[in-house]
Amino acid sequence: MPEDPWLQHWDDVIVGGGSAGATLAARLSQDPERSVLLLEAGVDRLGEPQDSYPLGMSVLSGYNWDYTAYMGTEPRGRHGPYGVGKLLGGSSAVNGAIALRGLAADFDSWAAGGSPEWTWDAVLPFFRALETDADFTDATHGSEGPVPVRRPAVDEFDPVALAFLHACKELGIPQTADMNTGAVGAGPLPSNARDGRRISTADAYLEPARHRHNLSVWTRTEVSRVLFDGNRAVGVQALREGRPVQVRADRVTLCAGGINTPLILERSGIGENRRLASLGVPVVAELPGVGEDLADHVATVVWAVPRAGVCRKGVPWHQVMARVAHDGGAPGLGVFLASNVTEETIPEIGKVTEDRIAVVLSAMLLDPDSRGAVHATGPDPAHAPVITLGLLSEQSDVERLMEGTRLLWSLMNASAMTRTLEHVLLWTERMIQDEDRLRKAVRRFATPMWHPSGTARMGPERDASSVVDQYFRVHQVDGLRVVDSSVIPSPLLSPMNLSCIMLAERAAAWMA
Ligand SMILES: Cc1cc2nc3c(=O)[nH]c(=O)nc-3n(C[C@H](O)[C@H](O)[C@H](O)COP(=O)(O)OP(=O)(O)OC[C@H]3O[C@@H](n4cnc5c(N)ncnc54)[C@H](O)[C@@H]3O)c2cc1C
Incomplete structure (x- = not known):
């Protein structure tokens, strides 16, 4: 050639x-x-x-x-x-x-x-x-x-992952061994990894x-x-x-x-x-x-500080998840647990987590109705594109992400989880129970998932x-x-x- x-x-x-x-x-x-x-x-x-x-x-x-x-x-x-x-x-x-x-x-x-x-x-x-x-x-x-x-095998679960699965059970979410065949349920999270990489x-x-x-x-x-x-x-x-x-x-x-x-x-x-x-x-x-x-999938996130000794640095973040249906309907919410999240790994979160190891639960809206757009602004790549994600531009998405956030709150407050957590950050019972406050908070804190x-x-x-x-x-x-x-x-x-x-x-x- x-x-x-x-x-x-x-x-x-x-x-x-x-x-x-x-x-x-x-x-x-x-x-x-x-x-x-x-x-x-x-x-x-x-x-x-x-x-x-x-x-x-x-x-x-x-x-x-x-x-x-x-x-x-x-x-x-x-x-x-x-x-x-x-x-x-x-x-x-x-x-x-x-x-x-x-x-x-x-x-x-x-x-x-x-x-x-x-x-x-x-x-x-x-x-x-x-x-x-x-x-x-x-x-x-x-x-x-x-x-x-x-x-992860059951004996590899960290204490918060185990607590999450128990909390799902408390809330009536069925357990499933394989999230890649079961549409709804809670279970171990599959990952594409070898030797932890x-x-x-x-x-x-x-x-x-x-x-x-x-x-x-x-x-x-x-x-x-x-x-x-x-x-x-x-x-x-x-x-x-x-x-x-x-x-x-x-x-x-x-x-x-x-x-x-x-x-x-x-x-x-x-x-x-x-x-x-x-x-x-x-x-x-x-x-x-x-x-x-x-x-894009859009999510809300609830942070918590675990009890002393429950989480450890360097341990895999994601071990378990749940996929649940919207009220009586098709599967549409993913709940992902990240434990062992340290401030060095995301420096910006240090302020939120009070510089301690953190536990993070996120609710991801899997079937959003909202749409955005991405367009070029010039004839070559030197011109930065305009990306408008349109997150939560449809009211249906706001309502369903509110539902997801309530679910996160219920999981965080299930007795199995409270045994592992010291306190939840930012979100309060009042924000969750008051429709207007919750709607505003969801709009304010919703984050894209880069999908x-x-x-x-x-x-x-x-x-x-x-x-x-x-x-x-x-x-x-x-x-x-x-x-x-x-x-x-x-x-x-x-x-x-x-x-x-x-x-x-x-x-x-x-x-x-
Ligand atoms: C931070 C993050 C976390 C995520 N977490 C997960 C997860 O845990 N699990 C999961 O299933 N999905 C996850 N996703 C989503 C998933 O990884 C993506 O949806 C998927 O990889 C997209 O694949 P793709 O082939 O469409 O594009 P990409 O994998 O993004 O590939 C596009 C490639 O094209 C190259 N490229 C772009 N423009 C040009 C150009 N002009 N010339 C030459 N090359 C170019 C890019 O550099 C890039 O390498 C995540 C995504 C991100 C960003």
């Missing part, structure tokens, strides 16, 4: 080496006849000390896109950092290593919404293919996949594939746009360690995640006509759904807000696919890492 990157031609160029991109690159390059180039804007590896963080602790700075997101629907008011992963492995390399699959109801709703290939029965084999589950060996779990999944897709998929002569991985390479010949994608333009490069390819697949993929599409001339004109970008395809329908999805939605071409078809092909153009969280048409009832890997497993099977 010639040295000059301007002249290089690849069978497949994959943009973004995250949960989906690293998986896709590894799977496609299994065919030695196919040349695959993976382009990643970030660095190759996490450095110390982040590599040795306790399991479950997310990396929120240093290896992230330093974006700012507005919590509402307008670019004003409450805002904060929104740091999805920027390194090989993407968000899978900075996340909490919670290994939950999307639920059957998620995928059956995709199928009912016009993408019939996406029933639960059709996706299950791909969830199995990605994992080696250490605890279950039945027909619904995998035993040969690259991602190790395991749950998060296993990202860079570890699980790319590492064993990197010696292949037909796979090239360029890090510190930021793609600005897709190049077209008419309506056919023929390559990408990028900055490689600050130097402009163009690479040519038969197929281009965007795996840049729920925030960056729509930005690349807009900079490439795919989006809403007037918006593209305002960016000074010629239109290649009018797809007004690009950057719209941004969904962006829906910004290049999958759907049939007749659905004007969809961007890709059910085989990941971008409507109206040839040779261009999107495979990442942006195609997810409605928020998943779980955090999304395993589901994004599953998307890539499926794409690889179709693209083989």
Whole structure:
């Protein structure tokens, strides 16, 4: 192959080496006849000390896109950092290593919404293919996949985790041994980890594939746009360690995640006509759904100080969780316990926790109705995007997150938990019992979970807000696919890492 990157031609160029991109690159390059180039804007590896963080602790700075997101629907008011992963492995390399699959109801709703290939029965084999589950060996779990999944054994639970499960029992939440098959219940939390360390897709998929002569991985390479010949994608333009490069390819697949993929599409001339004109970008395809329908799981968090000696530094944060249904309805709330949270691991929380080790319970709304948007503000990546999360813009979400917060309060005050906790911080009985106060507090303290999805939605071409078809092909153009969280048409009832890997497993099977 010639040295000059301007002249290089690849069978497949994959943009973004995250949960989906690293998986896709590894799977496609299994065919030695196919040349695959993976382009990643970030660095190759996490450095110390982040590599040795306790399991479950997310990396929120240093290896992230330093974006700012507005919590509402307008670019004003409450805002904060929104740091999805920027390194090989993407968000899978900075996340909490919670290994939950999307639920059957998620995928059956995709199928009912016009993408019939996406029933639960059709996706299950791909969830199995990605994992080696250490605890279950039945027909619904995998035993040969690259991602190790395991749950803590009962004798590994810390005292607060055990108390949480007892508290769930007190409140009538059924126990379940496997959160990846039971839709509702409380039980041990599966994580993608080995020897207490998060296993990202860079570890699980790319590492064993990197010696292949037909796979090239360029890090510190930021793609600005897709190049077209008419309506056919023929390559990408990028900055490689600050130097402009163009690479040519038969197929281009965007795996840049729920925030960056729509930005690349807009900079490439795919989006809403007037918006593209305002960016000074010629239109290649009018797809007004690009950057719209941004969904994120939204959560409230209750902090508590444990009794002396109950928590220990360096112990995994997440060991147990519960998924519960909204009043009489479908599963829609996730409750996650983090124990052993120390002030050194999140310096900003020192003030809240009175500089002591803390216990944190969060209620995550898994099926939010609210939507935001992410859009480019100029023709190249130097222009920061505008991200409006639209959190709690729908009243239904406010009410359901209030319900979730009441549940957190009941759990914190269940007798099993009070035996392990000294006192709860910030929240009071009065705030919980008074509807108006609770509503205000939920609006004020609600936080995004960094799970962006829906910004290049999958759907049939007749659905004007969809961007890709059910085989990941971008409507109206040839040779261009999107495979990442942006195609997810409605928020998943779980955090999304395993589901994004599953998307890539499926794409690889179709693209083989
Ligand atoms: C802090 C945090 C904690 C989380 N915790 C969990 C958890 O515990 N469990 C769970 O299931 N989910 C969790 N998630 C969500 C989950 O990790 C993501 O939903 C999932 O990884 C998204 O996968 P993706 O392939 O869509 O994008 P990513 O994995 O984000 O990959 C996108 C990649 O593309 C690269 N990229 C972007 N733009 C460009 C460009 N222009 N040129 C080149 N490369 C580019 C990025 O740098 C990145 O590496 C968490 C996410 C975050 C951020």
